[in-house]
Amino acid sequence: MEILKVDNLIQAYGGLEVLRNCSFSIEAGEKVALIGPNGAGKTTLLNVLNGIIAPKSGRIYFTGREITRLPTQARTNLGMARSFQITSLFSPLDILINVLLALHGTQRSSYDMLRPIDASQTILNEAQELLESVGLWQKRKMNCMKISHGEQRSLELCLALASKPKILLLDEPSAGLSKEESEKLGKTMRGSAHKNVALLLVAHDIDLVFQVAERILVMNQGTIFAEGTAEEIQKNKEVAEIYFGPGVKFA
Amino acid sequence: MHRMLTMKLLKNRLLLHALTILILLFLIVAPPFLGKDIINILMKILVFGLAAMALDLVFGYSGLWSFGHAGIFGVGAYTVCLLMWHFSVYNFWLLAIAGIVAAVVAAAIFASLGLRMRGLYFMLTTFALGELVAAMARTFRKITNGTDGIWPMRYPDLGFGITLSHTGLFYFVLVVVIISGIILFRITKSPFGYSLQSLAENEVRARTLGYNTQLRRFIAFLISGFFVGLAGVLYVYTNGGINPPDAGMATSGLLMILVILGGVGTIWGGLVGSAVMNLLNYFISIIIPARWPIFLGVVFILTIFFARGGLYPRIANACKKAIGYGNTEG
Numbered sequence: 001m002e003i004l005k006v007d008n009l010i011q012a013y014g015g016l017e018v019l020r021n022c023s024f025s026i027e028a029g030e031k032v033a034l035i036g037p038n039g040a041g042k043t044t045l046l047n048v049l050n051g052i053i054a055p056k057s058g059r060i061y062f063t064g065r066e067i068t069r070l071p072t073q074a075r076t077n078l079g080m081a082r083s084f085q086i087t088s089l090f091s092p093l094d095i096l097i098n099v100l101l102a103l104h105g106t107q108r109s110s111y112d113m114l115r116p117i118d119a120s121q122t123i124l125n126e127a128q129e130l131l132e133s134v135g136l137w138q139k140r141k142m143n144c145m146k147i148s149h150g151e152q153r154s155l156e157l158c159l160a161l162a163s164k165p166k167i168l169l170l171d172e173p174s175a176g177l178s179k180e181e182s183e184k185l186g187k188t189m190r191g192s193a194h195k196n197v198a199l200l201l202v203a204h205d206i207d208l209v210f211q212v213a214e215r216i217l218v219m220n221q222g223t224i225f226a227e228g229t230a231e232e233i234q235k236n237k238e239v240a241e242i243y244f245g246p247g248v249k250f251a
Numbered sequence: 252m253h254r255m256l257t258m259k260l261l262k263n264r265l266l267l268h269a270l271t272i273l274i275l276l277f278l279i280v281a282p283p284f285l286g287k288d289i290i291n292i293l294m295k296i297l298v299f300g301l302a303a304m305a306l307d308l309v310f311g312y313s314g315l316w317s318f319g320h321a322g323i324f325g326v327g328a329y330t331v332c333l334l335m336w337h338f339s340v341y342n343f344w345l346l347a348i349a350g351i352v353a354a355v356v357a358a359a360i361f362a363s364l365g366l367r368m369r370g371l372y373f374m375l376t377t378f379a380l381g382e383l384v385a386a387m388a389r390t391f392r393k394i395t396n397g398t399d400g401i402w403p404m405r406y407p408d409l410g411f412g413i414t415l416s417h418t419g420l421f422y423f424v425l426v427v428v429i430i431s432g433i434i435l436f437r438i439t440k441s442p443f444g445y446s447l448q449s450l451a452e453n454e455v456r457a458r459t460l461g462y463n464t465q466l467r468r469f470i471a472f473l474i475s476g477f478f479v480g481l482a483g484v485l486y487v488y489t490n491g492g493i494n495p496p497d498a499g500m501a502t503s504g505l506l507m508i509l510v511i512l513g514g515v516g517t518i519w520g521g522l523v524g525s526a527v528m529n530l531l532n533y534f535i536s537i538i539i540p541a542r543w544p545i546f547l548g549v550v551f552i553l554t555i556f557f558a559r560g561g562l563y564p565r566i567a568n569a570c571k572k573a574i575g576y577g578n579t580e581g
Contacts (some may be wrong), residue, residue, distance in 0.1 A: 050459060052455055052458075052459075071458070071463075072455070072458040072459055073458045073459075073460075073461050073462055073463050073464070076458070076459055076460060076461035077461050081459070082459045084456070088453055088455075088456045089453075089456075090448065090449045090452045090453060090456070091452060092448065092452065093445070093448065093449070093452075097445055100442070100445070101442070101445055101446060101449050101457075101460060102460050104442040104446070105446075105460035105461035105462055106460075106461040109442055110442045110443065110446060110461070110462065111442070111443055112441050112442045112443060113437075113438045113441045113443045113444070113474075114434070114437050114438070114441060115441055115442075116437075116440050116441060117440060117441060117442045117444075117445050159456075159460065162460075163460065163461060
């Protein structure tokens with residue numbers, strides 16, 4: 001079953017077309033990577049999918065419903081989660097509060113005014129489970145800016161997973177991570193806990209892409225111009241050309 | 252481990268709590284022995300403290316720099332005065348409900364116009380709306396008595412034949428302000444309260460977590476309007492009446508200064524700021540009359556230089572240090 005379908009998206013900043021007739025679809029639970037050179041329009045595409053930017057034209061369908069004009073928070077409530085390329089945490093707050101905010105976000109309890117944020121044991125347990133899965137439970141009372149960059153990336157992923165999404169849009173989740181950390185992150189993403197979560201992974205880290213993705217979309221100049229398995233993409237001459245320039249011969 | 256942490260936290264706050272209890276005890280025991288002017292100062296501290304705490308919910312927590320809160324305060328106070336003057340309504344509860352409802356409606360108007368903009372433009376819009384309230388109070392003389400203001404000079408009639416005395420009024424205001432402060436403080440520790448902080452910090456992120464940020468700003472503004480309106484209602488009794496400048500920019504600016512002085516984003520800071528400000532005003536004016544604004548400027552500059560973040564967090568930290576625990580910011 002298709003969970004996300006994108007139909008002829010067009011987006012332009014002034015005269016610069018950033019997305020041109022961009023179309024693709026993702027099955028439920030499918031792990032898809034989106035690669036492409038800098039400036040191909042990957043982050044813009046995520047922002048359009050997520051509702052942060054409205055597209056000039058084209059349609060987006062999510063779980064069989066058109067969401068092209070839906071606000072971001074409504075998409076989250078339908079089951080779309082997002083992480084950011086630049087670490088995007090709530091800096092004055094500690095780790096636990098960050099996760100609790102993410103857990104309350106899609107629930108009615110987010111309008112509770114007189115009960116403390118950590119009053120619900122169920123939500124507290126969920127927070128513990130999420131934070132333990134990335135080894136941050138012991139540090140939960142620390143300010144989220146005082147932990148290492150790798151830990152912040154893990155926390156970023158926790159926030160995205162907290163809403164129990166059907167699809168996860170990840171923008172460079174391994175940015176700035178060491179090889180070991182990146183591999184660990186890859187394992188978390190493939191982990192059995194997230195089996196039913198579809199993934200759209202934007203990454204430059206080709207090892208992570210090959211480790212996680214079942215299918216790869218290649219984007220260039222605002223459009224998806226190649227797709228296939230890791231092997232197919234590696235053999236694709238056009239893909240090599242956009243990365244290394246025309247005329248380069250491969251043995 | 253867990254127990255030890257609780258103990259440490261308890262000890263950390265011990266001195267601050269002791270100080271708070273001492274002040275409260277003084278406020279409970281002393282009033283019958285205090286002169287009327289001192290009681291008036293204390294009531295002024297409480298009423299403006301309440302308005303400042305309410306402002307802090309939008310200013311400190313939601314990142315909305317409202318420069319028109321005195322307008323909402325004025326709507327609450329004027330509603331009470333007008334009902335007394337034109338319609339001879341004197342029952343406190345009826346007046347309080349009317350004043351608060353009017354203030355919340357005003358807050359809704361301020362918010363629905365102001366929230367189309369952010370930052371400085373939000374500030375200018377609320378400033379203009381606040382000034383509009385003050386201007387209306389000045390110009391519609393037949394209704395509002397113009398620049399002379401309305402001075403009912405009454406004590407609250409609580410029904411059942413009970414009318415509060417001057418000291419009774421003080422205790423009443425004390426209880427209302429403390430309960431309101433506790434409610435406001437609790438709100439900031441709730442999922443709703445934290446969501447306000449999160450949207451002020453990183454709006455896009457808050458939305459991707461599922462928060463309807465615009466609706467939340469609106470609700471926060473209404474809650475703030477509720478408590479500022481309540482402060483306005485109490486002000487009619489503690490001050491004896493109201494005149495247009497109380498709804499204007501000087502008062503809006505004053506409320507902002509109280510919050511900044513006491514500590515932005517702390518709720519209780521508003522009350523601390525109000526206390527420091529009004530007490531200094533009172534004592535300095537006894538020694539050197541009519542030079543208060545100069546001293547206000549000096550106090551404000553000193554705070555910004557040496558106690559950025561406000562006095563309340565400084566006091567809380569100093570209490571912790573005095574007891575032997577290190578700096579625990581935040």
